[in-house]
Amino acid sequence: MNKTNNEEVNFVVNNVPKLEVKGEPLMSEKNVLEALTFHKSFPQYSVTPLHKLSGLAEYLGLGSLFVKDESYRFGLNAFKVLGGSFAMAKHISKKTGIPVGELPYKVLSSKKFREEVGQTTFYSATDGNHGRGVAWSANKLGQKAFIRMPRGSAQTRLNNIRKLGADAEILDMNYDECVRYVNEQAKNDPNGVMVQDTAWRGYTDIPSWIMQGYGTLSIEADRQMIAEGCDYPTHIFIQAGVGSLAGSVAGYFAEKYKDPKPVICVVEANSANCLYRSALRGDGKIVRVRGKLDTIMAGLSCGAPCTIGWDILRNAAAGFAGAPDWMSSMGTRIYGVPLDGDPKVTSGESGSVTMGFLYSIMMYKRYDYIKKALKLNNKSRVLIVSTEGNTDPVRFREVVWCGLYGIRHRGEEMIK
């Protein structure tokens, strides 16, 4: 049963015993560069913007604030395609014995290559973004996609996946049940491969490649911050559903920058706070959240942590937080109506929660303890990722036009 207060922030400092890492780290710069090189071979590739929000940084009392805007990724409105596409390439590489460096877009999308290697059906469960990325990649690379979505998934998201030629449907199951169902379907198909964006015991290759694929956004942001003359981030706030993205980002930055290491805070939806609960449990074992996992943050509505993501996060994260839905709505509105001189960012429910969270802990006195625990001050160089744009226009309008989850803590003491 979920005993969390869903309207409040729930925060825990990470005191989980560290895990010893053997061999090359999953998110080593070498592995991430391999993914970046692959993505660069796509004609649709361009570096997504890194916005500098100087006005807001000053307003909140931070040194600087950068937002990596993934709404621009391959025209798909979310970062997710980075994972599915790279995992497909790595799968084909393993199957053929050809190094992934010799399998750029041009080769993989050629008819000749497909005729030689054959066609695979890539199976996946999704709230929308991952499935769209898988469907898009399969479509571009001449493969097939079988996508199923949990109950409550937005019709627009389903339509976007179908438009890419995938066999896609919404099922009356929650996300984790949907993953198990699709996995069974994949096992029964001799040409089927499960491309899921989370790992479990015995299923780690594909999610490892997916996390490395996400690494493209980290290496881009890293380079963009350096180009801004800003050095690396002292603080990173990263949202999590299963924690593959958070593990990917944390793994890359914690591996590359050790002295001082960036302070990384994972932000989940309260109703699906499996990583927060795992950190709260404190012995390194993961905790699953069951039930409906109701939240407007569809991409974060996952109850079972990604095991390999967790292994990185327990070592690299400074804290784990659960955020209420109103923080996501607040984040969307802050992004959409910026301070003078700051750029406007279009950020959907799962994309915007770290903005709402950062704003809240910097502004409301009740969250001062989190600001202190994370050592945030006017020297902090903060990086957050807007992981999706407007992927559910109906919900987006409810938030922005109609004020869904409006004003909170009215009249309460604020910093300003």
Ligand SMILES: Cc1ncc(COP(=O)(O)O)c(C=O)c1O
């Ligand atoms: C927009 C968006 N942001 C963040 C996430 C969280 O990623 P993960 O499930 O790897 O934690 C998702 C997952 O689907 C997503 O769609």
